[in-house]
Amino acid sequence: MSTQAQAVIGALYGDEGKGLxxxxxxxxxxxxxxVRSNGGAQAGHTVVDPAGVRHVFHHIGAGSFAGAATHFSRFFVAHPMLLLDELTALGQLGVEPEISSDPRAPVTTPFDVIINQALELARGTARHGSCGLGFGETIERNLRPEFALSTKDLFRPDLHARLVSIRDAWVPVRLAALGITALPAELAAALADDITTARFEADCAAYLDRAALWPDRRLCERGPVIFEAAQGLELDQDRGVFPHVTRSNTGLANMLAISVEAGITELAATYATRCYTTRHGAGPLKGEVPALSGINIVDPTNAPNEWQGTLRLAPLDLDTLRQAIARDLTLDRGGITIRGGLAVTCLDQAEDGFAITDHGEAIRLDPAEAASEIADLAGLPLWAESWGPRRGDVRLRMDAAAA
Structure with missing residues (x-):
């Protein structure tokens, strides 16, 4: 049983190549x-297998094409309605992942989704950048013990009564607190329809058929651990720019808490960044431009959508990158040894002489040397660089492979 673990963390705003x-x-x-260490179904981690088969992982760990099992930690928000769709899609690809969940993992209900979407619609042009999948509302509801719902609660004989209580008692209180006096017609119909609750109960039963209860403290008994973070450090609820953050800790914090429980003593954290910067959704983006010179962007995952709009762009800003990673590495480690390294992705999209910035100054880089130069300037060892969307396009350095 190994007490060492690996981790992949988004260094900025997400979409950095964590799945790869x-x-x-x-x-x-x-x-x-x-191990999914934060977030929920709003994650979108793209993997292309060696044969060219592409899947965007939302719940299931992005190591599934490589045969890895998946574990939902106590910090991961399960979404039974969407999980089953993903498992069906993976099954059609011949992938049947082994899944376990900590009993404390929160569970999203359709009522959280309804509140989330109603709130974002009410904000109009002042949206916060939510995906509309109920993640933040699940966290909010679970702060109230009488309305909380975790994976272990799905076994309760009074599950139906609890769901009805969430619908009839929690939803009106929450909507009133948000200043929402009326729901859009489609959302109001879904809230009032008993079929919504019945279908969710069926989804929960199917979820329990696929996911074994397994506490975080026994993680190392399952095999070598790879933590998979969602979103990026600049979206962390404690460190990002409010309100344009996610309701979770996106870096080491949750991983360290899990590691203490599981007896993990060493952690090798790979911080992933593109060779340029993207942001999906509202919020500040330093150096934002309508288009990037010297970059041919290929990103079929982040298509324009109703909830987050169009992918936003900026040159990679080294000052922002350094500060985000440094803040994460200064967290209380609880006696756990941590090594940090950098992964630079999307280098295949860079042309000769593309630019990054540092303290407001443009630095032009040759793609062939860019990963090493970015890592040196960021003050981290270079552990990996990617020149395409498949694992065979990733060059691992020796110290990362030994991690």
Whole structure:
């Protein structure tokens, strides 16, 4: 039983290639279990297998194509309605992931989704950048013990009564607190329809059929651990720019808490960044431009959508990158040894002489040397660089492979 673990963390605003890096590490780590350490179904981690099959992972760990198991930690928000769709899609690809969940993992209900979407619609042009999947509302509801719902609660004989209580007692209180006096017609109909609750109960039963209860403290019994973070450090609820943050800790914080429970003593954290910066959704983006010179962006995952709009762009800002990673590495480690390294992705999209910035000054880089230069300027060892969307396009450095 190993007490060492690996981790992949988004260094900025998400969409940095975390799925690709988890897939690459899982392929190099036989018997691995990928641990979802934060977030929920709003994550979108793209993996293209060696044969060219593409999947965007939302619940299931991005190491599944490489044969890794998946574990939902106590900080991961399960979404039974969407999980089953993802499992069906993976099954059609011949992938049947082994899944476990800490009993404390919160569970999203359709009522959280309804509140979330109603709130974002009410904000109009002042949206916060939510995906509309109920993640933040799940966290908010679970702060009230009488309305909380976690994976272990799905076994309760009074589950139906609890769901009705959430619908009839929690939803009106929450809507009133948000200043929402009326729901859009479609959302109001879904809230009032008993079929909504019945379908969710069926989804919960199917979820329990697929996910074994397994406490975080026994993680190391399952195999070598690879933590998979969601979103990025600049979206952390405690460190990002409110209100344009996610309701979770996106870096080491949750991983360290889980590691203390599980007896993990060493953690190798790979911080992933594109060679440029993207942000999906509202909020500040330093150096934002309508288009990037010297970058041919290829990103089929982040298509324009109703909830987060169009992918936003900026040159990679080294000052922002350094500060975000430094803040994460200065967290209280609880006696756990941490090594940090950098992964630079999307280098195949860069042309000769593309630019990054540092303290407001433009620095032009040759793509062939860019990863090493970015890592040096960021003050971290370079552990990986990617030149395409598949694990075979990722060059791992020796110290990362040994992590």
């Amino acid at each position: 890096m988890v897939d690459r590490l899982a392929a190099a780590t036989p018997g691995a279990v990928v």
